[in-house]
Amino acid sequence: xxxxxxxxxxxxxxxxxxxxxxxxxxxxxxxxxxxxxxxxxxxxxxxxxxxxxxxxxxxxxxxxxxxxxxxxxxxxxxxxxxxxxxxxxxxxxxxxxxxxxxxxxxxxxxxxxxxxxxxxxxxxxxxxxxxxxxxxxxxxxxxxxxxxxxxxxxxxxxxxxxxxxxxxxxxxxxxxxxxxxxxxxxxxxxxxxxxxxxxxxxxxxxxxxxxxxxxxxxxxxxxxxxxxxxxxxxxxxxxxxxxxxxxxxxxxxxxxxx
Amino acid sequence: xxxxxxxxxxxxxxxxxxxxxxxxxxxxxxxxxxxxxxxxxxxxxxxxxxxxxxxxxxxxxxxxxxxxxxxxxxxxxxxxxxxxxxxxxxxxxxxxxxxxxxxxxxxxxxxxxxxxxxxxxxxxxxxxxxxxxxxxxxxxxxxxxxxxxxxxxxxxxxxxxxxxxxxxxxxxxxxxxxxxxxxxxxxxxxxxxxxxxxxxxx
Numbered sequence: 001x002x003x004x005x006x007x008x009x010x011x012x013x014x015x016x017x018x019x020x021x022x023x024x025x026x027x028x029x030x031x032x033x034x035x036x037x038x039x040x041x042x043x044x045x046x047x048x049x050x051x052x053x054x055x056x057x058x059x060x061x062x063x064x065x066x067x068x069x070x071x072x073x074x075x076x077x078x079x080x081x082x083x084x085x086x087x088x089x090x091x092x093x094x095x096x097x098x099x100x101x102x103x104x105x106x107x108x109x110x111x112x113x114x115x116x117x118x119x120x121x122x123x124x125x126x127x128x129x130x131x132x133x134x135x136x137x138x139x140x141x142x143x144x145x146x147x148x149x150x151x152x153x154x155x156x157x158x159x160x161x162x163x164x165x166x167x168x169x170x171x172x173x174x175x176x177x178x179x180x181x182x183x184x185x186x187x188x189x190x191x192x193x194x195x196x197x198x199x200x201x202x203x204x205x206x207x208x209x210x211x212x213x214x215x216x217x218x219x220x221x222x223x224x225x226x227x228x229x230x231x232x233x234x235x236x237x238x239x240x241x242x243x244x245x246x247x248x249x250x251x252x253x254x255x256x257x258x
Numbered sequence: 259x260x261x262x263x264x265x266x267x268x269x270x271x272x273x274x275x276x277x278x279x280x281x282x283x284x285x286x287x288x289x290x291x292x293x294x295x296x297x298x299x300x301x302x303x304x305x306x307x308x309x310x311x312x313x314x315x316x317x318x319x320x321x322x323x324x325x326x327x328x329x330x331x332x333x334x335x336x337x338x339x340x341x342x343x344x345x346x347x348x349x350x351x352x353x354x355x356x357x358x359x360x361x362x363x364x365x366x367x368x369x370x371x372x373x374x375x376x377x378x379x380x381x382x383x384x385x386x387x388x389x390x391x392x393x394x395x396x397x398x399x400x401x402x403x404x405x406x407x408x409x410x411x412x413x414x415x416x417x418x419x420x421x422x423x424x425x426x427x428x429x430x431x432x433x434x435x436x437x438x439x440x441x442x443x444x445x446x447x448x449x450x451x452x453x454x455x456x457x458x459x460x
Contacts, residue, residue, distance in 0.1 A: 008336050032338065036390075067336065078395040085408035113393030117339065124338025133333055148277055152322070155281040156330045163285030167292045181296050188297045192433050193440070195293050196303075200310060200441035203282045204449050210282075211275040220274050 044115035317355025324351035
């Protein structure tokens with residue numbers, strides 16, 4: 001059975017956990033902007049190395065590097081496809097039989113893209129690990145973002161596991177009625193209707209019930225709403241945000257000059 | 259004054275039931291993956307909830323719902339790259355809702371045509387994103403098609419667009435448009451009247 005709430009947040013008592021979610025968001029977005037500015041993968045690798053002190057200070061040294069496992073297959077395919085078929089190829093690195101060759105430009109391009117992916121995923125994962133979604137939503141609401149966005153994020157995290165278990169039930173129920181999920185393509189294409197029909201009908205019913213429940217709690221009332229989790233932007237948050245943006249500019253300019 | 263009207267009109271689309279539909283649509287998008295695994299066909303169903311919402315609640319709600327599918331995936335699993343692909347979902351949701359607004363889903367033979375338009379849009383938006391973010395590689399069977407097109411000496415952009423379009427056509431051309439459409443058609447009247455756009459689809 002799926003978990004009740006699907007989040008990867010790990011509760012620890014660290015400097016990074018205590019930062020305001022907005023500050024962490026600014027850091028993450030700056031890093032992502034930076035890796036699209038840089039011109040060579042060596043710069044990206046330097047940015048990647050900076051994750052180590054961050055991970056250490058958030059007391060999550062091991063977990064931060066989990067996404068690398070997921071990236072491995074993509075890296076292999078990326079290097080094979082771009083190494084062999086990169087469209088702007090010029091110099092041959094290794095000549096292969098049957099007219100194929102490994103091209104230097106392709107490998108440079110592949111390493112550029114893979115270092116980018118690596119940095120993005122690891123920093124994104126650090127953000128998710130150290131930020132509770134509830135805190136993120138309440139911090140974004142403080143920035144006067146419409147509360148609809150907050151509702152969408154939090155409600156979805158609860159609904160996804162529920163819909164998934166509903167779907168698993170439908171699959172089991174239809175199989176027990178003799179639905180064929182194996183066989184020819186036509187047979188399998190026919191199986192979509194009995195599987196998706198109940199899901200749609202059930203979800204519409206669910207939506208109407210939820211809407212009634214929300215309205216009973218004054219969801220669309222135009223008044224100031226309070227939230228359970230409170231976040232405050234402290235002085236250290238402001239200092240760190242300014243420092244991050246200064247760092248972004250310095251790194252961005254130097255990576256262009258070097 | 260005219261601009262003000264636009265904003266109020268868009269805001270009026272976000273009724274409570276429409277807002278509630280968004281998380282449920284995202285849930286359906288995610289549940290599509292389970293069916294994909296059970297049946298093992300190259301039909302991802304990852305936009306099926308977005309298209310369903312588009313037929314019920316219109317372009318703006320479906321666009322927001324589509325974009326947030328990927329934002330929530332990013333928050334839940336920590337995959338920052340998936341936010342970029344939210345633009346594809348946004349485009350599909352908006353376009354499907356636009357078709358609903360125009361009343362193009364009414365005739366059964368127009369449904370596959372709209373599906374093909376959605377597949378082309380998906381390919382058009384996702385191609386530049388997949389190139390800048392992932393170097394044209396997605397880690398699935400589609401990469402073989404892409405490599406085949408590149409190996410036969412196709413232009414880079416033709417290769418990536420053609421491979422994406424080919425793989426989207428079975429998903430969006432048939433399953434992901436026809437089944438939500440049939441569901442909206444068969445929705446009991448007492449439910450259907452709660453949504454604004456059902457009149458324009460049935």
